[in-house]
Amino acid sequence: MTTVEKPLAVPTTAPRAGGIGSSAVRKEDDRLLRGDGRFTDDVEPARALYMAVLRCPYPHARVLRVDTSAAERLDGVLHVLVGAQVRAATEPLPVLRPVPGAPRLPYFALAQDVATHEGQPVVSVVATSRHLAEDALELIDVDYEPLPHVIDVLAALEPDAPVLHPEVLDSNLLAANSDGSGDPEARMAEAHVVVEGRFRINRVTALPMETRAVVAEWRPGARELTVHVSTQVPHLVRKSLAEVLRLQESDIRVVASDVGGGFGLKLGVFPEDVLACLHAMALRRAVKWTEDRAEHFRASTHARESVHDYRIAADAEGRILAMTNVYATDIGGWNSPFGSAQLSSVVLNGPYRVEDGYAERRVTLTNKTPIGAYRGYGQPEVNFAYERLMDTLARRLHLDPVELRAANMVKQEDLPWRNPTGAVYDSGDYERCLRMAAEAIGWDAHRDAPRVPRADGRLVGIGFSSFVERTGYASARFLANRGSQFGAHESVTLRANRSGGIDVYTGVSSMGQSSETAFAQVVSDVFGIAYDVVKVHAGDTASSPLNTGGFASRTMIAAAGALKEAADELARKTLRLAAGKLEAEAADLEIAGSVVRHRDVSGVQVTLAEVFTGAITGQGIPPGEDPGMEATSHFEPSDAAYSFGTAAALVSVDPGTGEFDVERFVMVHDAGTVVNPTIVEGQIRGALAQGFGAALTEELRYDPDTGQLVNGSMVDYFVPTAADLPPLELLHTEVASPVTPFGVRGVGEAGTIPPGAAVANAICDALADHGVELSSLPITPESVWREISGRAAHVDTHLNPSPGDLPDGGDGY
Template sequence: MTTVERPAAADRSGPVTRGVIGSWQLRKEDDRLLRGDGRFTDDVEPAHVLHMAVGRCPYPHARIVRIDTSAAEQLEGVKHVLTGADVRAATEPLGVLRPVPGAPRLPYYALAQDVATHEGQPVVSVVATSRHVAEDALELVDVEYEPLPHVVDVLAALEPGAPVLHPDVLDSNLLAANSDGSGDPEARIREADVVVEGRFRINRVTALPMETRAVVAEWRPGARELTVHTSTQVPHLIRKQLAESLRLQESDIRAVASDVGGGFGLKLGVFPEDVLACLHAMALRRPVKWTEDRAEHFRNSTHARESVHDYRIAADAEGRILAMTDVYATDIGGWNSPFGSAQLSSVVLNGPYRVTDGYAERRVTLTNKTPIGAYRGYGQPEVNFAYERLMDTLARRLDLDPVELRAKNMLTPAELPWKNPTGAVYDSGDYEKCLRMAAEAIGWDAHRGTPRTPRADGRIRGIGFSSFVERTGYASARFLARRGSQFGAHESVTLRANRSGGIDVWTGVSTMGQSAETAFAQVVSEVFGIGYDAVKVHAGDTSASPLNTGAFASRTMIAASGALKEAAEELAAKTLRLAAWRLESDPELLEIAGPVVRRRDDASVSVTLAEVFGTAITGQGIPPGEEPGLEATSHFEPADAAYSFGTAAALVAVDPGTGEFEIERFVMVHDAGTVVNPTVVDGQVRGALAQGFGAALTEELRYDAETGQLVNGSMVDYFPPTAADLPPIELLHTEVPSPVTPFGIRGVGEVGTIPPGAAVANAICDALADFGVELDTLPITPEAVWRALSGRSDGQGFDEELTPTRENLPDGGVGY
């Protein structure tokens, strides 16, 4: 992968003065990880540890008639067996951290009760002296199943007569429906000179982190202490959910996530295996360990993305957008997972475009498949594919330049902040600048003036664009409360001075590749004035960190930077007061400069931080009125969500005979506000782009309609891209500070997943415009292009019957 850096000049107005923020710094995490000294959950090996294996339902939908575990219990080395009845007696159902508004509660236990609703759902668990023995014991468990009718297609699941997954709670597979909007889009559609519409099918994928899920549970009954090492993005939320499910007090539980080998949204909340390992450990009074194998990962870790969008854009004859609407069915699988259905397709309904009349309707649908959860982007890549494909369709319909059509409809910096039809408040930005930069970098003007003719190799070139906004972080705790979310919008940190002259930072945010340790240390160094190397970040242990939310939704730096700033300022103020007493000076005349506190006008008058910190810690020699100790804890909630933005452009070459295509260049112009560490930001964007290309071009989890089985649940036939598969990538950045976050920071972790699908599809359609090719389904494969060329598309047409009006749509009662 080739990367060309072209950063724009940054606007550093505000509190950034020392230059640590915005500079390249060696990552804190790299030394231990490159040496192989990382401590992942599977590295935790307590004395006398036992190992767990889980037996899973082989059917997509089945009644559990009988379970006989007697033969398994007699196998040498087997220590404990749990069935659904045991789990029901000992626990509460697994909690949902982000409920779907208006949805009834589905009682989801760690082991299936009477009915299993998807292939891979846990049915029985065994603990033995080794994983091998536990797996052998599972072969001896006799489970009698009664297969039930199943449905694996999200639209078929909503049809009358479809088998209902939870008939005791629902009379259909519609878990809930939510709508929100403003203006009168139906009237604008009737008035429009042109309406473009389409049905867009988004593929089911998995996050596929390098480290699969894992848990090690250890119970000390005398101390009533359950220590749970787990691969998670949210240690404090894991602690909360385990306490509720296991009927313990939170103070009885310590959750630890030292190093996490990738999360991407998949590792949010408690999974059944976490509860099972704890139950076994508490029963046996010995540590119990389970590490997910890759076959389990494909069938039981949450999937993502799958949805069908019926999208419309209405415009006048000059291309001014009058209305946008999106009615979409999102597949949630057999149960509502801890984070469940993506909502951000509704939040960023209209992307960067000026739309006052619009609405989104989300239909959360149950199918007999693995539950859906969060994944990088969480609804934003899906809706971007729909509206950006239609923007090019609209341009062709009106014979307009697609770049100029986008520019005409983009919000301008003077119009921001601006509330979109579903209530999202875009904070600031220069959307058109990113579009123009992408068009210039990809060579759009030259391409636009070149005839669309095959090259010597028979291929035709095309260029496609995808412009976007991305919500990063959450608006407020009040916003979350209205939706029943079981977490806050704030982040918390504790800063503590040590006798060596350094500062320890304690955070509940786990380290999962997002460089939080590095960025946190840079903020502390910037604000306090201490050297970057003197700041050490301790992450992911609930017993040592203040209560917090965790790492997801591109929110970590948005919230944590404010907490770090406040705590560092408090610590610095006291440090200056203590140093002033010692130097017989005024605190206003002093400054912290690396390892010392010195007079601004005379650097020879100084005292080391180690001396000041030691004085504070012992309380010996502190001035009257000061308390011993030198630490600060801060909790910070941003004023609102911050919206990143940008435009991507793809240059492709397509063979019109076979449908084969190559992405020759890919330009990504992106704005994440004030950049804390440029290298980290580039890495985050590149990594997200890799996952974005995978979901757009090669990855798809396919279920057989007749059997309900996942047909490609292995690394042999699921195709994430390798480094060799990625196109040449050019990254360009603008830097518009957000007015709603400390330092002007916006989130950056998910942005690269959003534009690849639409940009590549638009480029292919541009190349094949003379053939009338339109692509509406992900992933985009050569076969899909060939089918479109030959008129053999296997996609379904636009069906008005499946697009309800706002009046007859069941509404969860809460907007976005």
């Protein structure tokens, strides 16, 4: 990274190799570089069979009749499942992170009477090869009665919209939640100025390079269902499968070894996971399914689509008096396990001090693929809205947008601070990141320069986006209040071995976030053992303690504490046992690399292998000591930690065509204490790439007439390639968080948040004399040209808040 500013007193010595703060080489790399990773499709049990899934081609249709007889006669076809069989054998798919107040929808692995989106599974077939299974799908005859469909999220809330789930709901509003405090309407009424806008956020998808996959094997005599699945949450998949299949959790082992990217998409069970298990249990043979990319675009989850009606009220000096957001968020045809993004409400005010505000969320069903979690989970969406409005406010009041932001940011000395929805921001210096970004991008020189075209005819603008990122969860109590099916803690088991190393067992699967490396660094640092002999075994429910899993930028902030506690416990015992062997006082000993040695007397030492062997055999340990060298720890941080930062974009725009280029992009970011600088930078860069994709090139488009996905293939859906991304300049500050062990903050998602707002603000700055105010994502040359030429459609309507008192933010986010 280019710059590191550390405001707090930190040791100036370089971190120990492999310890916290070092750029240790990754544990994961050797196998992946050799092609020796073990992704789910690489698992090939003997005599495996292959599943294929027939999917509804309509956005909304009644399934009148299914005839599978010809498929069943095809040579090589062994088993077929239809909706009625699934209904008899299973429970509906569970929701792990429900929307408070939402009824449970009967979401079965195969469509029952009615399918509610293109791509919903209707029939599944197992054959001796994938080719034959797919041949069999061609022989299945299904009579559908197409039903009226609704694609647009606002149209779905109209009284005349076709209702997707009339047996449970009388409209497409799954639930509405309001969070806030103060009296924002009164502040609006007395404000000098109110800026408002409707912001449309595009439907995108995480698109991990590895699609979903599952391999299920059933041994009825042993009552053992082994499920290899590409998931971020093996223990939550195990719990969910037990519920759906009416098994005991002890009957199920879930293994996720290498996962080829998750980004929130691979949270919880999907219909195909259940189907593979049902087939395997019926056939007593291993059944494998690997999603193809066409299926992935229709049957894995999408993300982000929402419409936000935002308002910011301010006094004449630009001090924010109130902020509100009433928004409709699309959840698609069903409530997927992680469903609607909740953080749009939590961080509605971003890094700005707002005492009076609320967010009202309307979770809306449409005839499209279900929405799930995606890196950022509601935060990029609202960042685009409030940061666009901050620039609008600055222009309205003729204020410098940097100074307007700085004046309204929560001050370091005011933290911790509770925002209107109850979120407690822990610590940080938000303004410093903003100032660093402004300086790096050259704001002062640009600010007062006239917006005249360069020699190439282009206008140049600079735009900013400041943000906070909620990482982790406030508490198990908070999660319980909202019906979530998991905890805020993380769990690890440390077990010493006779070779003198430590095995770490975790339910957090390896999906690129480098948790194997970071976990080993913490153990090495705390215990004093060499990094090389710490081995992390990830993603197997049979060996790891029950945990929550890798999502919500939560892994390190919770797992670091569990690792520290367990490593401390093992270290204390190691020192006691070594003291017995060395006839010394434990307090005089230290662990260094592969030995325990006397601090003062050189040559007095014993190897860790010998100490561990003694503990494991129980031979030669001091009286009163138990055999064994193993510790399991569960740790819940005291609160969520908030990462923060500011991005600045320099963009040139052709005012004639709307074409634009992001010529510079500066990201200033704080993730608290950094465990591994190289990994942190990699996380930021990767998330920025996804942020740029969502901001500029990615959008899943549905034909409103047919209700079908228009661009559901890699050929038509444009994720950034190596040749597409702008140069990224990373700057970094390091303010330790007081709520987590070592002061770490989560880092996985921040980069997804600011690109859209920063680029849009830069374009609007460049085109200030044209009065351009962008309000939709993605930003394309066409959308810019429409704004310049006055061809953009503008709406005057907005979503009204529901009447009634504001609910308190409760126990806080």
